[in-house]
Amino acid sequence: MSEYNFAYLDEQTKRMIRRAILKGLAIPGYQVPFASREMPMPYGWGTGGVQVSAACLMPEDVLKVIDQGADDTNNAVSIRKFFEKTANVETTAATSEATLIQTRHRIPEEDLTEDQILVYQVPIPEPLRFLEPRETETRKMHALEEYGLMYVKLYEDISQHGQIATSYSYPLKIEGRYVMDPSPIPKFDNPKMEMSAIQLFGAGREQRIYAVPPYTKAVSLDFEDYPFEAMKADGCCALCGADHTYLDEVIIDDDGGRMFVCSDTDYCESRRAAGHVGAQATPQNQEAAAS
Amino acid sequence: MTPLLQVNNIEKNYGARLGCKDVSFDLYPGEVMGIVGESGSGKSTLLNCLAGHLEPDTGEVLFNTRIEGMRDTLKMSEPERRMLARTDWAFVHQNARDGLRMGISAGGNMGERLMAVGDRHYGQIRTQATEWLEKVEISEERIDDRPSAFSGGMQQRLQIARNLITGPRLVFMDEPTGGLDVSVQARLLDLIRSLVRELGLSAIIVTHDLAVVRLLADRLMVMKSGHVVESGLTDQVLDDPQDAYTQLLVSSVLQV
Numbered sequence: 001m002s003e004y005n006f007a008y009l010d011e012q013t014k015r016m017i018r019r020a021i022l023k024g025l026a027i028p029g030y031q032v033p034f035a036s037r038e039m040p041m042p043y044g045w046g047t048g049g050v051q052v053s054a055a056c057l058m059p060e061d062v063l064k065v066i067d068q069g070a071d072d073t074n075n076a077v078s079i080r081k082f083f084e085k086t087a088n089v090e091t092t093a094a095t096s097e098a099t100l101i102q103t104r105h106r107i108p109e110e111d112l113t114e115d116q117i118l119v120y121q122v123p124i125p126e127p128l129r130f131l132e133p134r135e136t137e138t139r140k141m142h143a144l145e146e147y148g149l150m151y152v153k154l155y156e157d158i159s160q161h162g163q164i165a166t167s168y169s170y171p172l173k174i175e176g177r178y179v180m181d182p183s184p185i186p187k188f189d190n191p192k193m194e195m196s197a198i199q200l201f202g203a204g205r206e207q208r209i210y211a212v213p214p215y216t217k218a219v220s221l222d223f224e225d226y227p228f229e230a231m232k233a234d235g236c237c238a239l240c241g242a243d244h245t246y247l248d249e250v251i252i253d254d255d256g257g258r259m260f261v262c263s264d265t266d267y268c269e270s271r272r273a274a275g276h277v278g279a280q281a282t283p284q285n286q287e288a289a290a291s
Numbered sequence: 292m293t294p295l296l297q298v299n300n301i302e303k304n305y306g307a308r309l310g311c312k313d314v315s316f317d318l319y320p321g322e323v324m325g326i327v328g329e330s331g332s333g334k335s336t337l338l339n340c341l342a343g344h345l346e347p348d349t350g351e352v353l354f355n356t357r358i359e360g361m362r363d364t365l366k367m368s369e370p371e372r373r374m375l376a377r378t379d380w381a382f383v384h385q386n387a388r389d390g391l392r393m394g395i396s397a398g399g400n401m402g403e404r405l406m407a408v409g410d411r412h413y414g415q416i417r418t419q420a421t422e423w424l425e426k427v428e429i430s431e432e433r434i435d436d437r438p439s440a441f442s443g444g445m446q447q448r449l450q451i452a453r454n455l456i457t458g459p460r461l462v463f464m465d466e467p468t469g470g471l472d473v474s475v476q477a478r479l480l481d482l483i484r485s486l487v488r489e490l491g492l493s494a495i496i497v498t499h500d501l502a503v504v505r506l507l508a509d510r511l512m513v514m515k516s517g518h519v520v521e522s523g524l525t526d527q528v529l530d531d532p533q534d535a536y537t538q539l540l541v542s543s544v545l546q547v
Contacts, residue, residue, distance in 0.1 A: 148407025
């Protein structure tokens with residue numbers, strides 16, 4: 001433990017990041033630049049989220065790390081181990097027990113509470129980036145609230161696919177002001193962003209932090225005649241039988257066999273523990289099917 | 292009648308070099324003004340100063356806004372000026388690539404301006420885009436094609452449609468026919484002329500092509516080395532040029 005400062009980053013850096021976080025919370029949806037540090041992991045693996053988590057972690061915190069809803073995938077395991085080693089904090093897979101949750105591309109199914117912080121890993125914080133490559137211009141567009149261009153993306157979707165085909169990173173307007181990229185969470189999760197927990201977004205490579213305070217209005221952009229729709233795969237979880245959760249499709253053999261399972265592994269497991277059984281669940285052999 | 296645009300003593304220098312100087316004129320609603328001159332005479336500098344792309348060193352550009360009457364656009368705040376630029380004003384670039392988003396379909400390009408002023412109904416946006424495609428003589432079925440799949444002339448027509456879809460009152464055009472072959476040029480000119488007349492637009496057209504102004508412009512300003520050397524009714528200036536440079540310009544036109 002003594003080789004590292006608590007939670008890896010030095011105190012000055014954490015202070016700088018906390019200031020950015022506070023500013024982000026004060027201006028919901030606004031991208032605050034910060035001096036992102038080199039982290040001992042490649043860009044794209046959550047360097048932004050890790051720095052935000054490190055700045056927020058307290059010794060008494062209980063940490064949960066999820067990657068695409070799962071607690072046991074590569075990215076989640078390595079970040080969890082990183083903080084176990086550098087901060088010596090308790091970790092958990094149970095959503096309700098965690099005080100700080102770092103997530104990649106999902107919001108947990110279980111409702112979060114006011115005592116929790118949700119930290120997102122963000123690859124590209126700028127929702128207008130693929131439409132307007134100039135940073136100077138996108139900043140000006142945010143400043144002047146010129147968001148017509150964001151709708152062009154949705155227009156293109158409808159004209160090409162007959163519906164708004166954007167299914168992740170679906171832009172939201174926060175508190176009636178800033179348009180924000182929610183990081184690549186499925187649009188199924190968008191309505192959940194009006195929640196009780198603090199939501200922080202860290203983009204390490206792009207050096208931006210932004211935030212959504214609790215109970216902040218977050219409206220997904222749409223057209224009057226093509227309203228926003230939270231989409232999920234049609235079906236129920238094969239393990240726990242849930243039909244209200246976001247589902248992953250798992251190919252199970254070479255003959256086109258497939259099953260849907262909850263992407264939130266912790267939620268799925270707790271449902272099965274509570275006695276819910278899905279169509280393909282074999283209660284004795286749960287672990288093998290879940291991966 | 293109040294002028295739509297009143298320009299007073301515009302001067303723009305690039306360091307020690309002169310861009311344009313002492314330019315003043317009034318533009319009335321429905322009037323088309325041509326600015327001609329050789330390369331480097333300050334035409335484009337002037338146009339960019341008027342359209343708010345460049346900040347002139349001195350002078351005023353008063354625009355008759357819908358709500359507040361005459362306003363100096365140079366003293367407006369940036370949000371106001373940008374709002375004006377996407378509602379009452381339009382700017383047609385010489386190169387269509389500068390005025391279009393090449394990675395977005397034709398419909399999206401036209402819709403962008405509508406969405407920028409708050410249109411949020413896909414069906415209506417689509418209908419308007421289709422109507423405008425027809426007006427600029429592009430087949431309706433090309434609406435979902437990207438401008439990169441269009442010919443030069445079509446791109447230019449699309450750019451015009453994109454600019455006019457929000458019903459601007461003043462259009463700035465910088466060499467709208469530059470780089471197009473003559474038959475396409477003729478078609479485009481015909482189109483611009485009928486649109487301008489039909490919609491009662493005011494326009495300022497910068498060009499070095501005297502045929503373009505002869506066809507489109509009511510009035511003409513001839514520029515040389517940053518100064519206006521002659522101005523007047525188009526036919527009058529072209530048929531009876533007074534200034535030596537204008538005489539040279541008119542006599543340099545190739546006759547086929």
